[in-house]
Amino acid sequence: MKRWKLLIALFIFSGCSARDIENPSLEDLAMAGVVGYDVGMEDDNLMRVTTSVLQPSKDAKENVGILSEEDEVSYNAILNIAGDIEKDLNFSQLRVVLFGKEFAEGHEFYEVVKRLYRDPNIGSNVFLAVVDGRADDIISGNYPAKENVNVFLNDLLRPRYRSSFTPFTTIHDFIFSLTSNTGDISMPSIKKEGDTVNINGVALFNNKKIAVVLDVNESKMMQILNHQTNQVSTLQLDIEENGKKEPVVIDFISVKTKVTSHGTLANPKLSFDVRFNGTIIYYKGEYTLSDQKELDIVQNKINQELKRRAEELLAKLIEKQTDPLDFGEQFRKQTRGTWSYEDWKKSYQNMEYSVSFQTNIVSSGTLD
Numbered sequence: 001m002k003r004w005k006l007l008i009a010l011f012i013f014s015g016c017s018a019r020d021i022e023n024p025s026l027e028d029l030a031m032a033g034v035v036g037y038d039v040g041m042e043d044d045n046l047m048r049v050t051t052s053v054l055q056p057s058k059d060a061k062e063n064v065g066i067l068s069e070e071d072e073v074s075y076n077a078i079l080n081i082a083g084d085i086e087k088d089l090n091f092s093q094l095r096v097v098l099f100g101k102e103f104a105e106g107h108e109f110y111e112v113v114k115r116l117y118r119d120p121n122i123g124s125n126v127f128l129a130v131v132d133g134r135a136d137d138i139i140s141g142n143y144p145a146k147e148n149v150n151v152f153l154n155d156l157l158r159p160r161y162r163s164s165f166t167p168f169t170t171i172h173d174f175i176f177s178l179t180s181n182t183g184d185i186s187m188p189s190i191k192k193e194g195d196t197v198n199i200n201g202v203a204l205f206n207n208k209k210i211a212v213v214l215d216v217n218e219s220k221m222m223q224i225l226n227h228q229t230n231q232v233s234t235l236q237l238d239i240e241e242n243g244k245k246e247p248v249v250i251d252f253i254s255v256k257t258k259v260t261s262h263g264t265l266a267n268p269k270l271s272f273d274v275r276f277n278g279t280i281i282y283y284k285g286e287y288t289l290s291d292q293k294e295l296d297i298v299q300n301k302i303n304q305e306l307k308r309r310a311e312e313l314l315a316k317l318i319e320k321q322t323d324p325l326d327f328g329e330q331f332r333k334q335t336r337g338t339w340s341y342e343d344w345k346k347s348y349q350n351m352e353y354s355v356s357f358q359t360n361i362v363s364s365g366t367l368d
Contacts, residue, residue, distance in 0.1 A: 030054070030087040033064070033150030036135025037074065037112055038100035046070045047108065049077035050136040052149050053085070054093070064148045066140045074112055091121045095154040097128050097171070098135035098190075101203075101210070110178070110208050117175050124172035127157040130203040130210070132191040143195055156197060157188060167202055167223070167324065181341045183326030189213050204322040211320040214313075221313045224306075225272055226325055227259040234281070237309075239301040241285050248302065249282035253362065261330035265343065268331055268351040272310065279363040289364035303357040310355045318351060327351070 030053040040046030050068040069080040082089040097116065099109055116122050131138055139149060146152035159168045167173075169187035177185045185205040190197055202219045204211050214222060223232050232252045238245040255276040262269035280289060280298075287294040317323065328344040 029090045030085050031093045032091050034096045034139055034153055036098040036139045038103050038134050038136055040070050047074050049074055050139045052139050094122050094126050098131050100131050100134040104130050113174050117171050125170045128169045129188045129190050132189055138192050138197055141192055182328030182332050183323045186324035204324050206322040211322040218313055221309050227257045229255050237305045239305055246285040250278045251281050253277040265331050265335050265347050268347050270353045272355045275358040277360045277362050280361055299359040299361055302359045306357045307355050314353050
């Protein structure tokens with residue numbers, strides 16, 4: 001068995017110049033599009049690797065095959081999968097890597113991503129996501145309205161304007177955050193719901209553990225507070241009117257966030273000045289938006305609600321000791337001498353902040 005694994009390894013990873021190895025036919029390849037990692041089905045000490053591979057053969061009943069193997073080492077699990085299909089398992093078309101939530105809580109999770117990053121056959125723009133549940137359940141799921149799981153998950157995790165609230169994370173982004181010593185890793189959290197899969201928030205990490213999973217609205221606010229943001233998707237707010245909550249739906253046209261650091265590493269302070277232009281696409285309240293004075297009242301109420309949400313989010317990030325927006329970089333730039341992630345985290349728990357919003361509603365659309 002060991003000899004068989006060695007032969008497969010040499011076939012997959014060697015630089016042999018033989019024509020039939022360098023240029024195998026398409027039908028000789030098993031192109032992996034999605035790979036998932038979970039703890040073992042019955043043994044938590046094992047790693048379960050699941051992959052979906054394209055099957056170009058005309059004789060194949062399905063255009064995508066799902067294969068799983070378990071081992072203590074992910075490399076061995078992949079070799080076993082290659083042995084099962086008796087083909088060259090190729091990762092040059094890998095687009096998505098999923099991690100079951102329980103697996104992402106373990107130390108091996110980081111090591112797997114680093115090994116993927118070092119593999120020359122795998123691109124650095126492969127998308128990563130945490131699964132609320134098990135990765136193998138999503139990869140092996142039946143999605144009748146979708147072409148195949150490879151295309152479906154790649155499209156789901158690809159940044160688009162309407163889903164721009166979440167920090168889409170590639171292998172490159174992950175390694176950059178891991179080595180920055182100023183911030184923490186974040187990635188989308190996805191969940192299987194019936195015959196589809198949805199993004200249900202964003203998983204934030206602290207010291208290589210999931211610290212908290214933000215919901216969709218919190219994720220959008222996190223995106224707003226990111227100084228690199230210039231666009232955010234539609235957001236629903238509830239503003240106070242005569243003692244009751246009145247829903248307002250805003251479509252952001254542009255967002256400009258200025259983050260300013262004050263104090264020192266020993267006494268960190270940040271201020272957030274957020275200005276945005278947008279349109280109100282839903283509002284049934286008592287104010288007439290065509291009247292500038294009444295529109296100003298609504299804009300002030302929107303500012304107050306956004307400020308409240310932002311302050312709640314910042315308090316949660318500090319409480320959970322996770323820095324997904326790389327606030328530490330603001331203070332590293334002005335700190336002389338030695339800088340360490342551990343020192344920043346000690347200061348971060350006492351960080352003070354102030355938030356201000358300036359809303360400019362340029363249109364109220366065609367409200368009823």
